[in-house]
Amino acid sequence: MKKxxxxxxIVLSLFIALGSVYAQTDCNGIDRPIVFAGLDWDSAQANNxxxxxxxxxxxxxxxxxxxxxxxxxxxxxxxxxxDINMEIWFNTAPDTWHEAVETGEVLDLGLNMAAQELSFLVxxxxxxxxxxxxxxALAPGLRSIEDLPEHAALFKDPEEPDxxxxxxxxxxxxxxxxxxxxxxxxxxxxxxxxxxxGTAAALxxxxxxxxxxxEPWLGYYWGPTWVLGEYDMIALxxxxxxxxxxxxxxxCAFPTSIVNVSVSREFAxxxxxxxxxxxxxxxxxxxxxxxxxxxxxxxxxxxxxxALEFLKNESDVWTSWVSEEVxxxxxxxxx
Numbered sequence: 001m002k003k004x005x006x007x008x009x010i011v012l013s014l015f016i017a018l019g020s021v022y023a024q025t026d027c028n029g030i031d032r033p034i035v036f037a038g039l040d041w042d043s044a045q046a047n048n049x050x051x052x053x054x055x056x057x058x059x060x061x062x063x064x065x066x067x068x069x070x071x072x073x074x075x076x077x078x079x080x081x082x083d084i085n086m087e088i089w090f091n092t093a094p095d096t097w098h099e100a101v102e103t104g105e106v107l108d109l110g111l112n113m114a115a116q117e118l119s120f121l122v123x124x125x126x127x128x129x130x131x132x133x134x135x136x137a138l139a140p141g142l143r144s145i146e147d148l149p150e151h152a153a154l155f156k157d158p159e160e161p162d163x164x165x166x167x168x169x170x171x172x173x174x175x176x177x178x179x180x181x182x183x184x185x186x187x188x189x190x191x192x193x194x195x196x197x198g199t200a201a202a203l204x205x206x207x208x209x210x211x212x213x214x215e216p217w218l219g220y221y222w223g224p225t226w227v228l229g230e231y232d233m234i235a236l237x238x239x240x241x242x243x244x245x246x247x248x249x250x251x252c253a254f255p256t257s258i259v260n261v262s263v264s265r266e267f268a269x270x271x272x273x274x275x276x277x278x279x280x281x282x283x284x285x286x287x288x289x290x291x292x293x294x295x296x297x298x299x300x301x302x303x304x305x306x307a308l309e310f311l312k313n314e315s316d317v318w319t320s321w322v323s324e325e326v327x328x329x330x331x332x333x334x335x
Contacts, residue, residue: 027061028272037073037085038065042303043224046292047086047112049307051282054318057333058326059275070094078105083267084279086112090258097262107268109261109280116286117222117254119179120145120166120236126154126216127234135214144237149191154216157193166192167206167219170199178250179220182238185251192218207231223286229294274323281321288314308334 027034034055036048045065052063066073066082071094076082078100088097088108100106122142124130129137139151148164155164166188169175176196183194197203203219204227210217211231221227238253239245245252261279268276292306299305311318312334319327 027055027059028270028275030061030270033062033064034267035081035083036063036065037077037082037087038067039073039085039087040067040069042226042293042296043289044087045303046289046296046306046310047282047284049303050310050318051084051086051279053304053307053311053333054278054322054326054330055275058278058322058330059272071096077262077264080264080266083264085262086282088260088262089115090260091255092257101262105265107263107265109263109276109282111283112259112261113224113284113286113289115223115257115259117175117220117257118233118235119182119220119238119254120148120218121221121233122216122218122236123211123214124232124234125214130214133214138216142236145186148186148188148218148236152191155192155218157195160193163190164192164218165195167203167217168194168196169220170203171196175220175222175254178254181250185249195219224289224293226290226293226297228287229290229292230298274326278322278326283321284317288317 034052036052038045038048048065052065055061055063066076068076070089073082073085074088074094074097077085078096097106101108122139125133125135125137126139127137127142128140129135138154139147141147142151152164155166157163157165166183168179168183180194183189183192188194197206203221207217207219207221207227208231221233239251241253241255246255261282263271263276263279288310292310295301295309296303296306301309311330315327315331318330322330
């Protein structure tokens with residue numbers, strides 16, 4: 001039995017509509033995989049997975065990562081062997097990268113995220129309480145570095161009970177030396193012990209153990225990391241960063257670390273403007289990335305899983321990076 005013509009028209013319209021959603025571009029004619037710098041830390045791999053999924057589902061590209069460390073991957077970017085580096089840490093980037101930006105061999109597409117080092121962190125429940133966990137605020141007046149001496153007893157050092165314990169950065173890291181200087185500048189030496197963990201795992205474990213028990217903890221940590229994604233911490237106020245302070249006693253906040261997206265000249269010459277606009281618009285914040293890293297650790301998940309988690313739950317963020325058509329194709333791929 002033949003279907004009425006109006007039913008056939010509806011079916012045809014549905015096919016056309018679905019085709020407009022699922023149809024992909026040809027990656028602007030780029031007939032090879034787009035190569036990401038496969039940097040050897042989790043946040044970079046999560047960034048690659050997010051950007052890679054959007055390029056594949058939204059622009060019809062194929063992508064791959066070449067694993068390695070910062071210097072050789074930057075050299076690969078300059079040569080054109082690497083197309084995209086999602087995490088150029090501007091303040092510590094190799095001179096090779098800065099020189100290549102000046103000569104135009106690579107393009108700096110601007111901010112991906114602003115990372116932070118935080119010298120004096122305490123659990124939020126210590127200041128604000130946590131009704132859900134039945135924790136009362138033990139230090140509601142603890143807001144800044146100046147408030148620490150009067151709250152030292154909360155952070156009692158088990159080895160020197162007349163002092164509080166401050167968990168510094170890892171022995172031998174530059175941040176340990178900076179925090180040593182801050183300790184002196186803020187006149188905390190007579191009130192707190194300057195405890196230096198031997199490993200990053202030991203520092204994380206000290207925070208995790210205190211947090212799970214709802215106990216006080218004071219110390220340094222940095223983001224983005226799974227630790228700051230897992231545990232709700234407050235940074236005590238310090239004097240604002242300035243070049244003058246940093247060249248002096250360092251009695252001020254750490255400078256913000258700028259993390260940029262960069263592409264090779266060869267890729268920029270062959271990619272569509274829409275693809276470059278997407279990579280230029282790509283921007284996360286450190287808190288969001290920390291949450292993704294915590295998701296990866298808690299669920300024993302891969303970077304690709306974190307990317308899907310982000311794309312499904314943060315559509316208000318990433319859809320602002322791309323056109324409506326590209327966003328529709330990416331959303332369709334998630335279903």
